[in-house]
Amino acid sequence: MGLSSLGIFHTIIGIAALAGALAGFIRYGKINLGTVSGKLYFYGTLVTSLTSLGISKHGGFNPGHVFSLFIILLVGLAYFLYARKKGNTKARYFENFLLSFSFFLSLVPTVNETFTRVPIGHPLATGINDPVIGQTLLVLFILFIAGSVFQFISQKRVKSEE
Numbered sequence: 001m002g003l004s005s006l007g008i009f010h011t012i013i014g015i016a017a018l019a020g021a022l023a024g025f026i027r028y029g030k031i032n033l034g035t036v037s038g039k040l041y042f043y044g045t046l047v048t049s050l051t052s053l054g055i056s057k058h059g060g061f062n063p064g065h066v067f068s069l070f071i072i073l074l075v076g077l078a079y080f081l082y083a084r085k086k087g088n089t090k091a092r093y094f095e096n097f098l099l100s101f102s103f104f105l106s107l108v109p110t111v112n113e114t115f116t117r118v119p120i121g122h123p124l125a126t127g128i129n130d131p132v133i134g135q136t137l138l139v140l141f142i143l144f145i146a147g148s149v150f151q152f153i154s155q156k157r158v159k160s161e162e
Contacts, residue, residue, distance in 0.1 A: 004055070006051055006054050006055060007055055009051060010048055010051040010052060010055060013044050013047045013048050013051070014044065014048040014106070014110065016040060016044045017040065017041050017043075017044025017045045017047075017048055017106070018041075018044075018103075018106065018107075018110070019040070020036075020037040020038065020039075020040030020041035020044060021037070021041040021099075021103045023037035023040075024037040024038050024041060025147070029150065029151060029154055030096045030099070030100070030151050030154075031096075031099040031100065031103065033078070033079060033082045033095075033099075034082075041099070041103070042075055042078075042079060045071060045075050045102060045106065046072065046075060048106070049068040049069070049071045049072045049075075050068070050072070052064060052065065052068040052109075053065055053068055053069075064109050067105055067108060067109060070105065071102045071105050071106060074098045074099075074101055074102040074105070075098070075099065075102050077094075077098050078094075078095045078098035078099045078102070081094055081095040081098070082095050089155075092155060093152065093155060096148075096151045096152075096155065097148060097151070100144060100147060100148055100151065101144070101148075103144075104140060104141065104144040107137075107140050108137060111133055111136050111137055111140070112125075112128050112133055115130070115132060115133050115136070116128075116130075116133075
């Protein structure tokens with residue numbers, strides 16, 4: 001697959017971070033920074049985003065690096081809201097959205113890299129412009145929107161029950 005040592009480390013940590021997010025979505029309906037799965041997502045995403053800055057298949061600074069920096073900003077803001085704005089209901093809405101959005105954005109390069117490499121020898125996609133990548137990202141975007149609406153409604157319902 002042509003991965004460097006940094007690329008292998010990046011991939012392993014990235015998979016762990018995504019698993020943490022999925023565990024949180026399944027168990028709590030959100031990425032909850034107060035849980036092991038939420039911490040795994042947070043720290044794994046930071047490490048993955050930082051290590052991606054040292055990886056470049058196309059040479060030099062590229063759009064993937066911009067994604068990484070933006071994801072770092074999103075999870076950093078979410079952590080700030082989590083740590084400094086306890087008890088603030090509005091902050092929870094933003095925290096949940098920022099974490100979910102960072103998860104969705106993490107899937108963009110993940111889908112591209114996976115589909116252009118797997119299966120080895122006959123990848124699912126020939127490049128970033130392959131329709132299968134665009135269609136997959138569209139489905140993931142629709143799931144992100146639906147999930148965000150679900151989180152908002154769930155959080156509003158919990159707030160009204162308090």
